[in-house]
Amino acid sequence: MAEQQPIPSAALSAAVEDVLPGARSDLEALVRIPSIWADPAHAEDTRRSADAVAALARDAGAATVEIVAADGGAPAVVAHWPAPEGMPTVMLYAHHDVQPTGGDDEWTSPPFEPTEREGRLYGRGAADDKAGVMTHLAVLRAYGGTPPVGVTLFIEGEEESGSPTLSALLAEHHAKLSADVIVIADAANPAVDVPALTTSLRGLVAVVVEVSMLERPVHSGVYGGPVGDALTALCRTLATLHDDKGEVAVPGLARSSSDAPDPDEATYRSDVGLLDGVELLGTGSVGDRVNLAPAVAVLGIDAPAVAESSNVLLPRARAMVSMRLAPGEDALRAQQALADHLTANVPWGAHVTVTPESGVAEPFSLSATGAVYDHARAAFATAYGNTAVETGIGGSIPFIAEFARTFPGATVLVTGVGDPASRWHGIDESLHLQMFGRGVLAEALFLQRLSAQG
Template identity: 40%
Template sequence: MPQLKEELAALVAIPSISEWGFPEHTRAALLEAHQAVVDLLRDAGVQSFTSLELPGTAPVITGEIPGPEGAPTVLLYSHYDVVPAGEEALWTSPPFEATERDGAIYGRGTADTKANILVHVGALRAWGGRPPVGIKLLIEGQEEVGSPLEEGYPSEHPEHFRADAIIVADGGSIRAGQPSLTVSLRGDARITVEVRTLASNKHSGQYGGAAPDALVVLLRALASLHDEHGDLAVEGLRREEWSGESYTDEEFRALAEIEPGLPIVGTGSVGSRIWTGPSITVLGIDCPAVEGAAAAVQSHARASLNVRVHPQQSAKEAQEAVMRHLQEQRPFGVALEVAAGATGDGFRAGSSGAAWEAMAHAMEQAWGKPVVEIATGGAIPLVKAMSEGVPDAAIFVFGCTDSFANIHGPDERLLVDEWEKAVFAETLFFKELADRAKVSR
């Protein structure tokens, strides 16, 4: 672990911020991170490297360690890019300087997900670079802004993904000390809603009260998406109870930083609201700012919506349901222009079979507790794409973060104890999987 800490500090110091299209100003840092990861993996025993050079993206690291004859193969996935630091004044310590305090390491990319790359490095190193399973690698540099490996790539190029088990090291535990496997991911869909009512804005004193205000029309339509409890009022969206481990109300309040005295919206369990139920968030509205706003009836208004979708419902089907609902709205007799954006389907993993038993046993040994099944409301379209491209592979969304890691926010942090347990668990998993394969032969 001391060596891994030094290596994490070196990775965090590289501001490998990705942007769509791999523009020139991002390349030096991303290529530096790419080379640093290759060097770490080579030191851990990987000798055979290749690289996927896909248009408009940082290079994807691929490589392999051949396994013993007849041994199963494990694909190790992660990503070396990060999101921007945001407002640096909100950080307690510099975002691109790994800083350890009170059992945690702070810095952008510590939890999401450079420490998870080092989980792979540590597990391979623990076996002296010769684990009892075959290893394939897939470490990319554009996950944060839209992976080029999504959208059917695994189905078109299954040779890069074919394995008995896939460890997607971009996750972690529901809470510190509780080993968790993410088995469910919500899907994602975008929608734009637009209203045009007048040729131009008009004086609110002369025309207000009779001229249709586009912003008011839009707000009325958006308000129709939810009922009085905060549940969605859109027909055709799938929702069911979540049966796995979940947050307590108190944990969720702390995680979401809900202001004192305000409710958690909606009905049902927290899990059913954020994991196996849909949600609609208004991401943005085009309208005048309060400061400097003119006294005018608005002629045009537009909003961007994000729909999160039940893991086993088609994201396009859910998108169509929301669009249909909005198209049926006629606030004050005014129709809405509704346009479909991008979609990404969710994912629901199986939780049985030799690989699942191997992972559960390895994690139980590492953490000293039975594994629980959790979900995430965020979409990882690559996981769904992998499941379609290599349907026989067991896919594990696994890692060393926990729910309070504050990924993408200020003071992102990694708990050292969770990190060590994740390295230990992956190390043990290789043996557990290999042993079960021998028994089955």
């Protein structure tokens, strides 16, 4: 293969500008596909989404494209652009499945009808993570289908379900997925003009706690008073998970702090949508509380709906309790600590059963050192006009640790295609379109710098 000459930065920037309109159009087409793999009713939509991504990869000049799936797993797309002689291979990862909408009627515009408002593209998956898919494809288009390094495009189809068959996929297709550098476009930036390299992620565990007090429902008037109900006992148990300041009260959990600048509290409250007067929980900087400390939430309770309630004392009630874990924590140890705390704090001699949920996600940290990270910082600073910051994120992306274990020689970079206003997983998810363009340019410049190193 003839030696490929590097594209000057100005020409590369112009090439990125040329491909952005088509990338946005294709992003909108992907958003229109409700690829909610977690909902069996949308299994065929997820397959249709994989077919669409595979077609886009072919159009972007891939030498090979295939759709793969582990037994019972979602369809993933693997495509290759062979490396020029002496050049490294970079895996570009994103996922094409999306979260459920949370209720279509809650959205300002229909979740699967992409709509632009004030420079943002609204729609489920517009940011998480079909923007990641199109970032990679736009970069490959900017290079005319002949990137300066080898590229393996890996677009997963079940990330929003916890990537349950990813280990099997990586094992079965290890050789074709092997890479020197892995770029995961599935995180967020602190601002639309400030790029981030994510270097830590919280872990995640969950348990189901069930409290029982009676053999059967009984009349609340005839027996209420000396006889309690299970739902009240459960509520009192759950209330012990936090102290009066909102700190997690489960003993022995890891937490740390950093000297990273704290986000503006007013902006943070606005981005989250906190109601007037509602206090932030915990102590320390907001950034540390989000990224480097544990957090507990009650995600659901099995109890009668208000409209269906009657004057009986409930014999049993149960809840799903989720806990985010700070970097450095051991997930199984923390899950047991959560179970022990709930068991120890059930009142009135009520019976309690705590069942650990599967799908444990270990917290993870990356060391952002070495030539690859130096190239990334330089590329992102050029594209965004601001220095890239190293940051943690409060969410859990368990597959990152899976990649690091499977390809121990590869350098892993976690980059962002969202910002604090993107509302990932929430109502009115959106992508800042100008930031999307910066992200494409940053990744294109990064590949160029890698090729210069060889």
